[in-house]
Amino acid sequence: MKENIKYISGEDISKAVAALYAQACIGPHREVEQKLTSILENENPGPGREALELEILNLKIAAETGLPVCQDTGTAVVFVEFGNKVLVTDSSLTDAVNAGVERACVQSHLRPSQVFPPLGERKNTLNNTPAIIHLEHVTGADLRISVLAKGAGSENVSQSAMLPPLAGCEGIIKLAESCVLAGASKACPPLIVGIGIGGNLETSGILAKKALLRDMGLENPHSELHDLETRITGILNATGIGPQGFGGKTTVMETRILQLPCHMASLPVTVCIECHAHRTASCVL
């Protein structure tokens, strides 16, 4: 039995998290760059189009200079799929992840943005810890780590709601519209809209964030959710808000939905807004 266990040191996890967090913040971000470039081809002349050109140029400059794409290198949101045959030696997973975030912050010159306590002094922790860690225990001998550098500009315009159980697609569309109409220009569009449907108050939020991790261009395997994603993207793009809110055809690059079962009396929904500088990286140990 013992020979089936995979031993992973805390240091290996820290090293991986530091590399992933820096890679997420700096790039290269070829998928996003390609997507923005394809959007540009379809965009009319005007300030929205000009802003899109600057967004694309910025991704190239970041990759060339090693500067972060955005000065807000975010909260480090770390998703871990933890195989049941994995044993982390000499450290807790939490400590190892936080050590990795601190290392990336110092060595890769990322901005420390975490403050404590949230009320009153709001003193900067100076190393951007703590990370926010979402752990899922799975079968197998792998440890999969995904890091999302989540900026506050887009996070601040996201919303959760406990909708009536039969609010259906219309209720979800209304919530997505309310986020985007009120907040899109503050969140650096073209956006990615992550939506978590079901679970409960806290899991709908985690689900919406996890939905953001889906690869660019990958279709939702559930056809009814794929249809809803297409519909929401269409409705939000018809607003004309456009890149940076300066007017244009593309306000939203993609909508990405995940779902879970929920209580018969509830329909928990979170709409998590992500900026055009979508910064994520993952690996398997």
Add this chain to the structure above:
Amino acid sequence: MRVVKLPVTDEVLKSMKAGEQILLSGIVATARDAAHNLMLSTGTVPFDIKNIPVFYMGPSPAPPNRVIGSSGPTTSARMEPFIPQMLKLGMKIVIGKGEMSSETRTLFQKHGAVYLAATGGAGALASTKILSRKIVAWDHLGPEAVSILELEELPVFVAWDLNNGSIYSRSSYDPE
């Protein structure tokens, strides 16, 4: 695209039209939430607010051999509670990102102030347009310290002009 050199004359300020992209050169001051709170609670504005635009920005740390890290704008709407007082003190140009309320827009009109939007999320690009950075107050705030920057042709968009024009009004946008 025209280069606008700071400080600007009244004529140049008047000539800025919503939707226009300009390249901004010269001196600006950075301040975010915590710095605004300190400026207005202590009554000390550590730069010449009548002549120096306020850039809502907190950079990432400067890597070796660079004057500043990534330097894109932060969300302007968070600074709205401080704007009435800043306008009264003589602020004429704000650089930030994102739409602000119609109440704030009315105040900008009343005080003859212009709102410029830099490209949100384009911090690496902005960093390459900054020649120098000097912290002038509240160093302990880290990225939120008040600093003086010298810009060289930073691309920004006129968001609100002096004629009540707005880049965020989609009435003029034709999807086809």
